[in-house]
Amino acid sequence: MLSRSLTAAVWTPSGRGAVATIRVQGDLTELSEGIADVFHAASGRSLAEMPQQRIHFGRWGRDAAEDVVVCVTNSKTCEIHCHGGDAAVSRILSDLESVGCVVTEWYWQLETERGVSEYEHAYALSQATTLRAAAWIAVQVGRMERAIAELTELVASGQREVAAARANEMLAWENFGRHLTRPWEVVLAGRPNVGKSSLINALVGFERSIVFDEPGTTRDVVTANTVLDGWAIRLSDTAGQRGSARDLEAAGITRAREAFAMADVRLLLIDVSQPPHADDWQLLAEWPDAIVIAHKVDLSDIWGEVLPTNAIRVSSLQRTGLKELSSVIVARLVPKLPPEEAVIPLTDRQRCELMTYC
Numbered sequence: 337m338l339s340r341s342l343t344a345a346v347w348t349p350s351g352r353g354a355v356a357t358i359r360v361q362g363d364l365t366e367l368s369e370g371i372a373d374v375f376h377a378a379s380g381r382s383l384a385e386m387p388q389q390r391i392h393f394g395r396w397g398r399d400a401a402e403d404v405v406v407c408v409t410n411s412k413t414c415e416i417h418c419h420g421g422d423a424a425v426s427r428i429l430s431d432l433e434s435v436g437c438v439v440t441e442w443y444w445q446l447e448t449e450r451g452v453s454e455y456e457h458a459y460a461l462s463q464a465t466t467l468r469a470a471a472w473i474a475v476q477v478g479r480m481e482r483a484i485a486e487l488t489e490l491v492a493s494g495q496r497e498v499a500a501a502r503a504n505e506m507l508a509w510e511n512f513g514r515h516l517t518r519p520w521e522v523v524l525a526g527r528p529n530v531g532k533s534s535l536i537n538a539l540v541g542f543e544r545s546i547v548f549d550e551p552g553t554t555r556d557v558v559t560a561n562t563v564l565d566g567w568a569i570r571l572s573d574t575a576g577q578r579g580s581a582r583d584l585e586a587a588g589i590t591r592a593r594e595a596f597a598m599a600d601v602r603l604l605l606i607d608v609s610q611p612p613h614a615d616d617w618q619l620l621a622e623w624p625d626a627i628v629i630a631h632k633v634d635l636s637d638i639w640g641e642v643l644p645t646n647a648i649r650v651s652s653l654q655r656t657g658l659k660e661l662s663s664v665i666v667a668r669l670v671p672k673l674p675p676e677e678a679v680i681p682l683t684d685r686q687r688c689e690l691m692t693y694c
């Protein structure tokens with residue numbers, strides 16, 4: 337067994353890929369001895385004898401060996417490139433573990449002098465799902481460490497109030513920062529049959545949710561990921577809301593209400609081709625901050641005067657009003673962009689650390 341001075345981590349994204357890369361860090365002489373019976377270089381050399389910065393072809397495994405390419409990148413790091421399937425990766429990791437390597441996450445192998453914020457920055461960057469979010473995260477490198485050092489100095493020199501004001505300035509971008517690595521939640525609700533599933537399909541551009549001309553079609557929360565103006569959005573379609581529902585439908589409605597309550601933006605649909613119903617008024621009164629959508633405007637509008645004045649007129653069938661709706665959603669989610677030099681907290685730990693100065 338090796339002393340636990342070696343770590344191994346996968347550096348390629350999870351899931352199936354052409355090639356996967358496993359990085360091992362630590363004492364490579366120990367590693368070389370440990371894997372002598374599982375790794376056989378075509379050159380006959382042991383890992384310890386391999387010149388750095390060269391690629392070495394070889395076979396990995398005691399029986400049913402498979403092809404790998406190994407590269408010793410410096411005196412403490414070697415990379416094993418193997419088939420990108422999960423099976424090949426887990427087999428090599430488990431061999432490494434069985435000889436004493438500690439399997440860890442890739443960002444803990446970063447060589448950094450700046451501490452935890454740099455790990456967090458690298459991890460956050462890997463979690464960005466849009467280029468726009470990645471660009472905002474990329475420019476944050478090093479900013480949080482510097483900001484915290486400044487806050488600490490301010491407190492040490494008795495300027496606690498100035499420090500609190502600065503920390504609050506950064507915390508103002510807390511929600512923006514949180515959604516650089518996870519999607520904004522946009523939830524649709526409305527009475528049964530108003531066209532919620534049709535609208536979600538129109539917004540994502542494919543048939544994600546079942547559409548049917550019968551109330552109560554959607555029974556649970558159905559989600560679909562999309563991007564609006566460069567921001568990652570998770571749309572949720574929900575069961576139609578009606579006061580008279582029973583059993584299974586009622587359970588779906590409870591789930592729908594929970595999802596609606598938690599949303600970053602709520603879309604409340606009304607079907608203008610049907611007369612207003614008590615449940616419509618109830619929903620409008622209950623969720624005054626929701627974006628109201630006057631749906632099915634391709635049909636004759638029965639609501640007329642009583643339609644809320646700020647309602648956005650949409651027809652999912654004819655695909656009209658979708659652009660306007662998208663820009664209203666984006667304006668709600670990101671009403672203002674941070675200034676370029678803003679320090680944006682990216683993780684819960686950073687948010688908590690800033691709060692200690694407030």
Ligand SMILES: Nc1nc2c(ncn2[C@@H]2O[C@H](COP(=O)(O)OP(=O)(O)OP(=O)(O)O)[C@@H](O)[C@H]2O)c(=O)[nH]1
Nearest residue numbers: 529530531532533534548549552553554576652653
């Ligand atoms: N004319 C017209 N019909 C629409 C439009 N959007 C949806 N519909 C029709 O309305 C009916 C109900 O649509 P759904 O999208 O299933 O409605 P829903 O709100 O998801 O219904 P539940 O899941 O039962 O709550 C279907 O027959 C759709 O084809 C629209 O913009 N115009």
Ligand SMILES: [Mg+2]
Nearest residue numbers: 532533553554
């Ligand atoms: Mg539905």
